[in-house]
Amino acid sequence: MTEMLSGGEMLIRALQDEGVEQIFGYPGGAALHIYDAIFKQQRVEHILVRHEQAATHMADGYARATGRPGVVLVTSGPGATNAITGVATAYMDSIPMIVISAQVPHDVIGTDAFQETDMIGISRPIVKHSFIVKKAEDIPGIVKQAFYIATTGRPGPIVIDVPKDTTDPNEQFAYEYPDTVSLRSYKPALKGHFGQIRKATIAMLQARRPVIYSGGGVVQGGADEELVKVARLTGFPITNTLMGLGAFPGDDPQFLGMLGMHGTYEANCAMHHADLILAVGARFDDRVTNNPEKFCPDATIIHIDIDPASISKVIAADIPIVGPAKPVLQGMVEALEAELPNHPIDSASLNAWWRRIERWREQHGLNHDQRERRSESGELLPQQVIQAVYRETEGDAYVTSDVGQHQMFAAQYYKFQRGRQWINSGGLGTMGFGLPAAMGVQLARPDATVVCITGEGSFMMNMQELSTCMQYALPIKIVNLNNQALGMVKQWQDMQYGGRYSHSTYRDALPEFDQLIRSFGHHSFSASSIDELDTVVAETFSPALKNKLVFINAYVDPDEHVYPMFIRGGSLEDMVLSKGNS
Amino acid sequence: MMRRLLAILLENEAGALSRVVGLFAQRNYNIDSLTVAPTEDPTLSRLTLLTEGDDKKIEQVTKHLNRLIEVVKVIDLTDGAHLERELMLIKVRTEGGGHREEIYRTCRIFRGTVVDVAPDSYTVQITGPTEKLLAFMRAIGETSILEVVRTGVSGIGRGDKIFEL
Ligand SMILES: Cc1ncc(C[n+]2csc(CCOP(=O)(O)OP(=O)(O)O)c2C)c(N)n1
Ligand SMILES: [Mg+2]
Numbered sequence: 001m002t003e004m005l006s007g008g009e010m011l012i013r014a015l016q017d018e019g020v021e022q023i024f025g026y027p028g029g030a031a032l033h034i035y036d037a038i039f040k041q042q043r044v045e046h047i048l049v050r051h052e053q054a055a056t057h058m059a060d061g062y063a064r065a066t067g068r069p070g071v072v073l074v075t076s077g078p079g080a081t082n083a084i085t086g087v088a089t090a091y092m093d094s095i096p097m098i099v100i101s102a103q104v105p106h107d108v109i110g111t112d113a114f115q116e117t118d119m120i121g122i123s124r125p126i127v128k129h130s131f132i133v134k135k136a137e138d139i140p141g142i143v144k145q146a147f148y149i150a151t152t153g154r155p156g157p158i159v160i161d162v163p164k165d166t167t168d169p170n171e172q173f174a175y176e177y178p179d180t181v182s183l184r185s186y187k188p189a190l191k192g193h194f195g196q197i198r199k200a201t202i203a204m205l206q207a208r209r210p211v212i213y214s215g216g217g218v219v220q221g222g223a224d225e226e227l228v229k230v231a232r233l234t235g236f237p238i239t240n241t242l243m244g245l246g247a248f249p250g251d252d253p254q255f256l257g258m259l260g261m262h263g264t265y266e267a268n269c270a271m272h273h274a275d276l277i278l279a280v281g282a283r284f285d286d287r288v289t290n291n292p293e294k295f296c297p298d299a300t301i302i303h304i305d306i307d308p309a310s311i312s313k314v315i316a317a318d319i320p321i322v323g324p325a326k327p328v329l330q331g332m333v334e335a336l337e338a339e340l341p342n343h344p345i346d347s348a349s350l351n352a353w354w355r356r357i358e359r360w361r362e363q364h365g366l367n368h369d370q371r372e373r374r375s376e377s378g379e380l381l382p383q384q385v386i387q388a389v390y391r392e393t394e395g396d397a398y399v400t401s402d403v404g405q406h407q408m409f410a411a412q413y414y415k416f417q418r419g420r421q422w423i424n425s426g427g428l429g430t431m432g433f434g435l436p437a438a439m440g441v442q443l444a445r446p447d448a449t450v451v452c453i454t455g456e457g458s459f460m461m462n463m464q465e466l467s468t469c470m471q472y473a474l475p476i477k478i479v480n481l482n483n484q485a486l487g488m489v490k491q492w493q494d495m496q497y498g499g500r501y502s503h504s505t506y507r508d509a510l511p512e513f514d515q516l517i518r519s520f521g522h523h524s525f526s527a528s529s530i531d532e533l534d535t536v537v538a539e540t541f542s543p544a545l546k547n548k549l550v551f552i553n554a555y556v557d558p559d560e561h562v563y564p565m566f567i568r569g570g571s572l573e574d575m576v577l578s579k580g581n582s
Numbered sequence: 583m584m585r586r587l588l589a590i591l592l593e594n595e596a597g598a599l600s601r602v603v604g605l606f607a608q609r610n611y612n613i614d615s616l617t618v619a620p621t622e623d624p625t626l627s628r629l630t631l632l633t634e635g636d637d638k639k640i641e642q643v644t645k646h647l648n649r650l651i652e653v654v655k656v657i658d659l660t661d662g663a664h665l666e667r668e669l670m671l672i673k674v675r676t677e678g679g680g681h682r683e684e685i686y687r688t689c690r691i692f693r694g695t696v697v698d699v700a701p702d703s704y705t706v707q708i709t710g711p712t713e714k715l716l717a718f719m720r721a722i723g724e725t726s727i728l729e730v731v732r733t734g735v736s737g738i739g740r741g742d743k744i745f746e747l
Contacts, residue, residue, distance in 0.1 A: 124601060125608045129651040132597070149651060184747065185593055185654040309645035312638075 002174040007136030008037035008167035010175050011100070014143035016043045017177040020071050022062065022443055023047070024055035028075025029115060030102035033167035047443065047472060050464040052079050054436035056086020057462070060095050061400060061440030064423045067222060069096035069150045070440060076102045076164075077115030081122065085430060087157045088126040092427025093243060094220060096155040098146050099123075103132070105165040119161045128156030136166040140177050148181040153188030154307040155220060189306065192323030192331055200278070200302040200319045201335040207276035207300070208349035210236045213259065216243030216426065217281015217306060218325045219419040224248070226329035227280065233336045235350060237357055239267040241282050242411055243426040250415030251395065256357065257366060260288040262408040262562050265364035265575060270357050271296055272573040280304045281325045284314040285427075294571035304328050364564065364577050366412050371530065379557040380528055382406060382481045386413035388537045389451060389479055397449040397477075398441045400424065402434035402458030404488040406481040408562040410453040432461030435478065439465060442474045449477065449541070456482045456510060466520040469549050477540055478551045483558040484510060491561045495576075513553040522549040583634045585614075587666065587737045589745055590629040590647060591654040594620050598652040602629065605650065611635070611643055615668075615734030626654065626747075630737045654747060663740040669709045673729040674722055677702045685722065692718045703728055 005013060011034055015023065022045045027035045038046050049055040052074045059070025070090075074083045080101040090097045103109065104116040120130050129149050131142045139162075146158040204210060212234075218227050224247045231238050231254055238248050239259040248255050257264035259271055271277065277299045282288070289295045292314055303310075303317035304325060311320045321328055370383040386409050389397075395415055400423040401407040407424055416422045423441060425433040438452035459480055469476060481487075489504040517524035523545060525536040533554060540550045567574040592598050599618060606613050614632040621628045635643065640658055647656045659666075676682040685704055689696060694708035708718055712735060719727060739745060 120597065121600075124604050130597075183651065186651050307649070309642065309649050313642060 002176060004172040005175040006033070006037070006167065006169045006172050007133075007139055007162075008033040008169060009040075010136065010139045010173065011143065011162065011167065012037045012041060012044055013175060014140045014177055015071060016041070018143065018147050019068075020044055023071040023073050024049055024058040024062075024440070025073030026052050026055060026075065026079060028077075028079050028102065030076035030104055030164045031073065031079070033164065033169055034073065034100070034102065034162070036169065037167075046073070047468070049436070049468050051462065052082035053085050053432065054439075054462050054465045054468070056083050056097070056099065057089065057430075057433050057436035058440035058443070059097050060086060060090050060433075061423055061437030062444045063090075063095050063097055063440075064437070065398060065420055065441040066444045067220070067420070069098055069147060072097065072099045074099070074101050075115070076104055076119070077117045080117055080119040084122060084126070087123055087159065089425050089428045089430045089433060090157040091126040091128070093216060093425065094155050095157065096150040097157040098150055099157060099159045101159060101161050102167075103161045103163040106163045107165070109163065119159060123159045126157070127159050128154075130159040130161065132161040133163060133166045136168070136171060137173050139166065140175065144178045145181050145183065149183075149186065153186075154310075189323045190327070192304065192321045192328035194331065196319060196321045197328060197331040198335050200321060201332055201339055202343070203276060203300055203302065203319060204234060204236075204278060204336075205339060205343040205345060208346060209273060209275040209353045210234070210278065210350075211256075211270050211274040211276070212236050212238040212278045212280070213241070213271065213282055214238065214244045214247055214280040215241040215282025217304075218244055218247040219281075221281060221306070221325035222419065223281070223325035223329050224419040226326055226333060229333045230278075230329055230336065233333065233340070234345060236278070237270055237354070239263070239271065241285070241288055241426070242424065244282060245411060246416035246421045247419045249417050251417075256361075258411055259572070260285075261290075261566050262412065262564065263566075264361075264366055264412075265564050265577065266357050266360040268564070268566065268572040268575060269360045272571055273356070274299045276300045276302070278302045278304075279317075280329065281306070283310045286314075289314060290566045290572050290574070291569050296572070370413070375557040375560060377557060377559070380530060380533060380554060382409045382483070382554075382556040382560055383413050384530060385479060385481060385533060385554045385556060386410055386453065388533055389453070390414045392537045392541045393449055393451065397421075397451045398423065398438075398445065400434045400438040400441060400450070400452045402452075402454040403429045403431045404455045404458060404486065405483070405491065405560070405562050406453055406455040406458075406487070409481065414453075431458040434458060435462050435465050435476070438476045438478075439469060439472075439474050442476050443472070450475075452476055452478045454478060454480050455487060456480055456484065456513070457486045463516075466517065466522060466549075470521050473547070474549060475545075475547045476549050478549070480513065480551065480553050481556050482510075482513070482553055483556050483560070485558055487558070488562070490558075494561065513551065517551040522551060524551040524553060526553040526555065528555040584636060585660065586633050586635055586640050587659040587664070587735060588629075588631045588633065588644070588647075588656060589659050589737060590631060590656050591621070591745070591747070592627045592629060593652040593654065594625050594627045595652060598627070599629075601650050601652060602631075602647065605646055606633075609643070609646060611639075617734045617736045630659075630735055632735050655745070657739075657745055659737045659739060664737050665740060666711050666735050666737045667709055668712050668715055668735050669707065669733045670715045670718075671697070671705060671707055671731045672719070672722070672727065673703050673705050675702065675726045675728055676704050681726075685726070688718070688721050692721070694718065
């Protein structure tokens with residue numbers, strides 16, 4: 001028997017039918033019919049945030065940790081505009097997300113009604129697609145399409161704008177959720193071209209100085225296992241982008257570390273001198289390539305990507321393969337297994353190549369322990385904090401980060417073991433992402449250890465969510481690398497602006513973090529020496545505090561810079577390795 | 583820089599056109615002219631979009647257009663033999679002795695039609711490739727042109743091959 005439901009009820013019912021367990025939101029006038037529908041059911045849990053931006057980052061963290069789309073519900077006008085930063089963040093990193101924004105009723109759209117804003121217009125350049133509900137009956141079909149589009153092909157955020165009249169509780173309709181979607185204009189590639197995969201495999205077997213360069217597409221595409229197989233079968237060195245970390249185990253000798261602006265010396269040098277690059281789910285971002293004119297001059301480039309528009313956008317691919325990372329890499333594993341007996345890898349060349357890489361690694365690698373290092377001022381070093389957290393969590397935590405120096409230190413010094421373990425805003429670089437993203441992860445994975453590595457600047461952009469953490473008892477561990485400044489900005493000012501710190505410091509205007517955190521009912525510790533750090537880190541991750549939110553306020557050397565750093569406009573091997581040493 | 587004429591089949595839905603136009607603005611591509619109307623299948627609109635770019639740029643534009651959910655198909659008409667037509671309505675000054683006849687003659691040479699007559703002006707309708715429209719304007723002379731409205735180019739491939747779903 002078909003049920004009769006109002007538009008608001010159909011919307012929530014459709015979410016149930018999609019298997020949605022949690023949504024992140026904030027109510028307001030235009031959304032109240034929908035909120036009433038939420039009240040009347042149990043299956044979808046609504047998490048009440050303190051700011052709509054945080055709702056989007058929570059949904060984003062949830063999606064990155066699980067691979068399932070995150071769902072956001074906001075009201076019209078300011079609710080919708082507050083969500084925009086999070087939509088853009090998800091868009092830049094290709095994260096599946098559904099943002100339901102309430103809208104003023106149809107009859108007043110276009111009249112500058114109270115809390116009216118053209119959400120479809122504002123979000124147009126930062127969504128994969130968007131819908132405006134014309135009539136209530138369309139809601140189930142739109143929700144079905146939205147989830148389908150968000151999660152297939154290159155994933156991305158979808159906005160559904162819902163005028164209040166279409167959710168009217170007094171108008172009911174026969175509810176039926178569609179089983180399938182078919183869109184004649186949207187047919188994402190489901191697998192790669194066999195001939196191209198074979199061609200790529202042959203090229204790989206002829207390479208003398210190969211490198212595998214993988215990115216967020218492998219993580220989002222759940223292709224870690226296939227990536228590892230390709231790397232093992234070939235013995236090729238492998239590097240990951242900031243978005244791709246975890247897809248290959250960070251502590252494995254075959255792993256060169258991250259590449260790019262703050263990548264390792266060995267990863268960047270290997271890329272620069274390579275004769276073949278297998279790029280998988282990576283998009284040759286400018287923070288990776290440095291000057292595209294000088295990028296990898298000798299390399300044949302194989303580029304696997306789900307999005308044809310990413311291929312040859314920045315760097316021309318010699319062998320393009322359009323398709324999702326997982327089936328394409330699986331195809332490559334099969335092709336390798338078939339070809340290897342006839343075309344064995346030239347192990348003499350590969351060994352010589354590895355010897356060169358090892359020399360780069362020995363000279364300037366990041367693998368050494370930072371414990372014995374002392375800063376000029378004797379203060380705690382940020383790298384020491386990350387290494388301590390890495391040791392204490394046994395490399396097994398979900399780690400989210402904000403944006404700045406602390407993010408780069410986390411990427412460099414926490415050795416991720418698996419995809420989805422490292423969660424950060426790579427494309428948009430959104431400060432304020434870390435805490436709400438960690439909350440989304442913790443809600444999705446209640447038993448996991450979730451660490452948010454942040455800087456005091458970023459943390460203060462969304463710290464109101466400490467209240468949400470109290471409400472839902474989220475036991476996140478927050479590690480604040482407190483350098484009392486917008487460290488990354490300050491570093492650039494040191495390097496490029498003669499140390500003129502234009503608006504990058506606020507030393508005397510920071511809150512007493514321990515008091516602040518405790519006022520929300522959470523635990524907080526400060527540390528300013530390595531001994532204090534050891535005690536505090538041990539306590540933070542002890543069973544006694546497993547169910548508590550704990551904040552570590554680590555006072556770190558404000559003068560520390562992130563190195564290595566590539567020199568703008570140069571090739572990948574042009575790097576500054578430490579202060580005054582390039 | 584090459585002149586490129588793209589033909590685009592688009593879902594005939596509210597908001598679809600703004601995504602196409604928005605894409606051009608967002609990616610810093612030019613639109614020199616744009617025509618849109620439903621096709622014989624009322625669920626589809628067909629656009630003809632005139633832009634500029636080298637092969638690499640047009641490949642990128644095409645890929646980005648294809649990424650839009652409502653874009654069903656895109657081709658570059660300038661890749662092959664094709665026809666281009668544009669329609670212009672032009673209001674021309676006719677005062678002064680003998681001027682009216684001269685305008686009328688020019689109009690016939692260009693196979694234009696006078697579609698409205700007023701005491702001091704003619705409104706002429708003229709169709710053809712853009713070049714012909716421009717030539718007509720030159721022939722009339724700047725001082726005699728009062729008002730011009732052009733539709734922008736519509737294009738179709740030559741021969742039996744059709745651009746369809
Ligand atoms: C919303 C936003 N505004 C501005 C920036 C530019 N920005 C990048 S890093 C940074 C400083 C971050 O400071 P903090 O969070 O304390 O981290 P630190 O670099 O000190 O580790 C700024 C301002 C940004 N990325 N995001
Ligand atoms: Mg800071």
